[in-house]
Amino acid sequence: MINWYYLVAIASMLALFLFYKEWTRTKRSRLYGRLIASLLAVLSLLFLAHPYAAYDKPVALNKVILLTGGYIKDSLDNFLQRNNAHIPIFTDTRNRQYAGSNIQMVTDWNAFTAKHAADTLHVFGNGFNDETLALLNPHSIIFHSPPALSGISNIYWKQQLEPGGELVVQGSYENNEQRNIKLVLQAFGSHKDSVLITAGTRQNFELHTIPVHTGNAVYSLIAMAGNDTLQKEPVPVAILPTLPLQLLILSSSPDFDNTYLKNYLSQKGYRVTVITSVSANKTNKQFLNMPAQEGTGRLTASYLNKFDVVMADQEALQQISPAELAAIRSTVQEKGTGLIIKLDGRKNVAFYAHFFPVKAWQQNKESFLLLRNTVTDSNVYKIKITDPVSIAYQAGTQIILQDAQSNIYASGILYGSGKIIATTLQNTFSIALAGDKTSYQQLWWLLLNKAAKKTYPDEAWRTNPFIPLIDNPVQMRLEKTDLPAPVAMADQTSIYLKQDALLTFAWKGIYWPNKGGWQPFPRVNAVPGNWYVYKAGDWQQLLDHQYMMATKKYAALHPVTFTKEVQAVSRPPVNIHLYLLIIFLGACIFLWVEQKSG
């Protein structure tokens, strides 16, 4: 390809020659017209000869600067100096200043990306959030990230707990400083737990406390270096009251373990029915905190459906009629009621038996067993068992309690929509009588909670992101099976919901919260709970860190390339040839006609 400059030189020479000829012509009429026509002819010829010359230079070299929060002025100065050019600077908020040049606001990212489709975007600062990046997609960027930020880089905790539940705040901390940093979990002004982050490390941390309040509260997570508070972030925690369970206990003979459990639960307000057979065809029925059973006293599916958990010993299930056993089985399978079976060492052939094969074994009667909670792998219960019977492991079952030798004492399995839990423990009361009430509570909490029928709340709300900020869009997701109208009311504002294409019960909408703190969820029918909206500036370091990570990832996925395709896109439309040709012909015709007429 002939170089553009040669072409320009030739064209200029041609133009000068033509000008000279026109100028020196004796006839002076329409001199300027002729000069202009000559120039036009030469120019159009030039561009016709090398029509794309002007676009040959990769247009992507046009640089555009995007400023985001936390940019470092020095690095921007440096960049501008190095490029030694006037580069337009854009930003997304009005109040971001850069001395010495006027910054243009970007209000519509779609328009911006369309306008600067060919330009290289240089992003300074911490970068963008996911939503903005989605709008930029697939435009490639070069990210000039500031050095790694010191602070909490990840965080999670369960915002809604039940009474007595443990609050666990987990996360990781990037300590790029030269000093140790102490993270403190504070509740109502007093320290609950703390952890030390060593200087210059990235460390995962976990802080624990059991909240003592009821209702909504805001704890704080504080990062301290010596006596300086580096960061103080809100940790909202809501303690929601729980509904007591309904429990049916079937017992083949009066037994102290059941009696103790019944007394303990009924005093706590649980509705418990105990049916104990005391002689042939004679049973002792106790209805605690609930009305007596009406009718024949048979166990029917509709009666059993009222209960969350049915607890029975092996023999009691053998004593009841086949119809009743079938009712229990179908309730567990179809309605999701939990079944807890207390196994003794004997063989049996009931429907649940093959999940839990039992074996009795010899054991030194002097010693205590330490049972380990394998679900959370945390608690250990000390119990004395005189004739231990353990459950052999079967595929598909979940081990719930086992001792140090991995003998299983409680395990569970999903059965239809319900659960069957089997345990061989017959004397759990001895834990409580030995003075360890907490262990007794925890043990039964574990077994009953595992078994309990799952409730399907009428409506449930979920929010995204984890840290919803005031005056920022929050994705609200409603789970509800039948919605009269896809609108929810949040504090005078309507949220219009869109149904999920695959999950028919899921509805989504965008909400811009305009006040911070605890607030009720948007209203559809009733108000099911509260959620927390953070004030501007809360968890800023975490968000900056997340923006940085997201932008880095985006920049890695969308690297800047100077490929042919990019140039092809930037070529002018083909019909410019035509215009050039018309101009050239027009100019030539004018000159020719002028000369002929002349």
Next chain:
Amino acid sequence: MDEMKGSHIIKLLRGKWILYALLSDALISTGTSFLMAVLTNKLFAWSVWWGILYGCIVFVFLFFVHRPWLVKEESIAQLLDQNYPRLEESAGLLLLSVSSLNMLESLQYKKTNNALQAINAPLSIGKKLMAPAFILAIMLGTGIALYKIPLHNNPVQKKQTIAPVAKVETILPQITAVSIGINPPAYTAKPVKLQHAFNLVAEEGSLVDWQLKTSTPVREVKFIFNDTVQIALQPTDTAHNQWRTAKKIDSTGFYQVSIDGKASELYKIETVTDKAPVINVLSPRQYTTIDFGQSQQVKINTTISDDYGIKDAFIATTIASGSGEAVKFKEQKIALTGFVAGRSQYQLQQLLLLPGLGMQPGDELYFYVQATDNHQQQTRSDIYIVHLPDTAQLMSLEGLGNSLTLKPEYFRSQRQIIIETEQLLKDRDTISEETFKNKSNNLGIDQKLLRLRYGKFLGDEVSGETTGADGLGDIADFSNAEKVMDAFTDKHDNSEDATYLDPETKKQLRATLTEMWDAELHLRTFTPKDALPFEYKALRLLKELQQKSRAYVAKTNFKTTPLDLNKRLTGDQSKINQLQLQKDISRETDPQQPVRIALAILEKIKIGSDNNNAAAILQQANLRLHEKAIRQPALYLTAVEALTRIITALNMQENVQAADMLIVQHGLQQLLTVPDRLPSAAASNSKQTLSKQYFDNLQNRQP
């Protein structure tokens, strides 16, 4: 060249002089920098690395003061002239060039040159370093000493010594002076205390006497104790300016001063309760047996302490003698030697001579230590038992005949050995030395056999009984592996004895065997007298074993008719009603629930959202705080006051102080315990909703 040597030496000397000057400067600056670094580190906690900077500064300073580069060769020559007369004031000549010298000068030049070369180590410049080195050593020493000595104004320590600022009491404006006399009860033996602040710390049972002075005459002055009891103060002058009352303080709590109906803030009353004496018996052990041969005495070693003083302390002993229905008890009080009433700390020792107390073999001594303090509070220690076994009882055959005996012959043997040992000791004077030794040895052998027979119960190997590889010679058994192994291996795994006895019995048997070992040792070394205690102990342990293994069968004289299992539970029960119980147990509510809610409500008030029944719930929480404050005013009184202020502010629609909020939340949190974790039905999440839909659809599809 020889001529040049003199000037060369002078040049060298100059170089050396400069070098040593620099070195001495370096030493001094090093010492100074070290000392400075330690000092600044101690006083201002600056980094020790600043020491390098101090060192550089001092060095540069000294360098410019001394200006070693100014030292000229001429001055060295001058110095040499001054120090060494033999140079004849001519060292300067050596610096001149030889060619420029006249005749006389060149002669003198040579002379001086030779003289200078003859001087060994001229000027002794090395000694110049002595003083700087000494200074350096002193500075290093001082620095190290300073580093070791903890300074009082160390900033780290300073922070720790900051005590929490005591809250300043606010008193009612009418009160100009208050004087409180605290008269502790007599048992404390403490003098009367006088104070001018309302917050009280008094010994339990103290008589407190308040005297108030008011600026203006007032109608009435009252104290309100724990928000319930009111005590009116009596005017002591006619102008109604001075008031007085007294009260005995028995419990913790708080009180307010009310003048003409205007109440002050809450003042706390803390009482110091008298603690009961603490007795610690260090020896003997809880259960002691004095075996045959041991000295019959018990050494009691005890410490007694109390916060105000012990009035009385003694040992109470009970001797139980006889057995069965003929058991007799004898009680005795023994004063502790060295005990002087009134002190608060004692370390006492007492030797009990058992025969002196009238103890016979077979008796048991029970004793405890009791102490009474000035406040009539008594403490007694655990009961300790000393057992003096009756050797005669051990020898009796009674009880062997009529009970189940597992190993009777062995008991007899042990008894026999004891009898024979005693006989041998009696006969010692009458028999020959050799017979004595023989008999003793034979007894030792008997003891060994006995031990081996017991050892079998424990699965011990029987030594001396291995018969060798007999029976293997039979040609038919050649290459019979089983038989060969039989002969040469121990069959630990099939030892039935190993599980024949329960572990407890085994343990005791093993102890018996140990005693037998010792008895055998002494018998075989011809000291049967020393063997006797071990033989007795072995017998006692065996006797206990025997008692343990005795089975008890109750005498009965009626027989039940055999039960016909076919008829079991087939009786007519139609007249018996089904048992049915319906009961509503009132739910045991968490008494701390209002406090838990109050915490969340305070949080709401903090962010300014209004709550209608906030005041009512806070009032309930305040009640709980009150109860606590009466018991522990130091912990909860400030919280009660702050919460009262908050409630008033809420009722008056005023702003609540943030500081009050913090105090209350802190107090409420201290009061609360972790709530019980109760099982409940868990709410499912969306994934389960999806799987439930799937499950329901599956169910519906089923025919």
